[in-house]
Amino acid sequence: MLAQLIVSGLALGSVYALLGLALVLIHKATDIVNFAQGEMAMFMTFVAFVMITQLELPLPLVFVVAPLLGAALAAVTERIVMRPISDGPPVNALIVTIGLWIVFNHTAGWIWGYDPYRFPSLFPADPVEIVGARISPNSLGIIAVALAVMAGLYVFFEYTREGTAMRAASMNRRAAQLMGVNIKRVAFLSWTLAGGVGTVCGLLVAPIIFLDFEMMVSVLLKAFAGAILGGFNSLPGAVIGCMLIGIAETFFGGYVSTAFKDTFAFLVIVLVLMFRPSGLFSRTAVKKV
């Protein structure tokens, strides 16, 4: 029981972590919290669903194509919607991302209806026995995919020119700009990356909770909670925070109540913001002025 709960908690946490990473990527680069992140992922998951059911593409191919399309969608969105207001007050940018939320959410409902669909999983569902615990390969698969994405991001940020520029920009935008980093390009790239990573999250979560126009709302809330636990400005922090949320939620659901899982996330958000506003892992609270 314990091992099973931990593995499924880690799987759930990996899903949250992918969305959390997308949120933190954009926040680090632009100081904007993209409230539409989950809805964009949901929208792309519907597109993937069309590719599977109507174009009858093989599932592994869809898992490659859909994130690329998700990245393209986010890139276009950044270019035509976000960039014109990037110099305005931050509240306006936030309102625009909420506008994007409404647009993506209801366009999906409008096109594909409001009923839940069963989304095929890349991995078999029958549990296998591993050292005495019955573990679903789906959970292991989710964890593996998420780890692969994280490894990819790590390599990108550590070893490529663009990644280094993005790290520099998130440390000190002004200084990076003076060193010749193109800030607008950094914002553009961060949206693109986040769009791709978010789509992977949608594809992984849809087989667990059914594909539905509202499926990402509570995932987004958990990703927020995890990202806040991690301090909202650190990619590894967001991953660990989301993993903790996933495990805590699974244990809470397993031993206490499944009805109030979202309430639990809300409590985490309020408590962390009150007592450890810079996240669990930071030593000192750094204030940007």
Place this chain on the structure above:
Amino acid sequence: MTLWLRKNWIPVALLAAGLVLPNLVEHYGNFILASILVYSLVSLSLTILIGFAGQISIGHAGFWALGAYGSALVVTELGAPFLVGVLVGGIVAALFGAVVALPALRVQGHYLAIATLGFALFVQQVLFEWESLTGGRQGLFVPRPEIFGYELTDDYAYVYLMLVIVVLLTWMTENFRRSHTGRALMALKMSTVAAEVAGINRARHIIIAFMLSAFYTGISGALYAHLIGFLSTETFTFTTSLSFLTMAVIGGLGSYVGALLGAIYLTMAPEVFREFKDAQMVVYGLTLILCMQFLPGGLASLPERLRSLRRRRT
């Protein structure tokens, strides 16, 4: 006198329209007017929160629900008079507003918006699960408003009662804007650091703004409950919160005129866009984005904007 009128023609005209209009329209028209008044309070509450304090809420349906259920339960279960119910609705919402804003003690920026998202989902879930109190998916019947023993059976009389409440709260808002707290909030919005250096306690003022905003929304929810006569948890979804935000932004966050225009937009849009049906929310979202891009001051700033465009051309 004429000078006073020239300076204050907008509120005078609006008040006159409010007094005359209910006589000119049929029963359904009065229902529409009542809806506009209900929404205008929510819009006003968001004007306080976003326009004055610079904080976003995407969970106002939660406060609205607390006001609605608070008032409905106080009236039906405890037999309290209608006006007491409305006040209780507002106060319950305000108390929760303080809880949602508590993180303001420590955090800067837009983390509070995330807390409001969690709050909205939390309220929705509790209302749905707590069947013995809220009726769960069966819903809850709410009696018509009653004032000093008279039941306001038709919307015509109710509109006038609402008008009194809305005018009162609008007047309060205008005074609040000019009060010490109101000015402090705007100073914080312009530059948090400068305001704090001048001795303004940021957290306290933001919590006050949240409480006041939640109070208005709670009152609005209570008035709505007695107008519709039936509460179901499906009314208080996340979509409702987002529609509220859209309405307030499109109307304009600067003043009560914007709040009223936003309320008119939210009430009339379903009538106008009826053929769009499912796409109606898409239209809301698009108008919200376009509004931020091209008319950040909302509909209320349209005359000003047109004037400046014309001036530029000549």
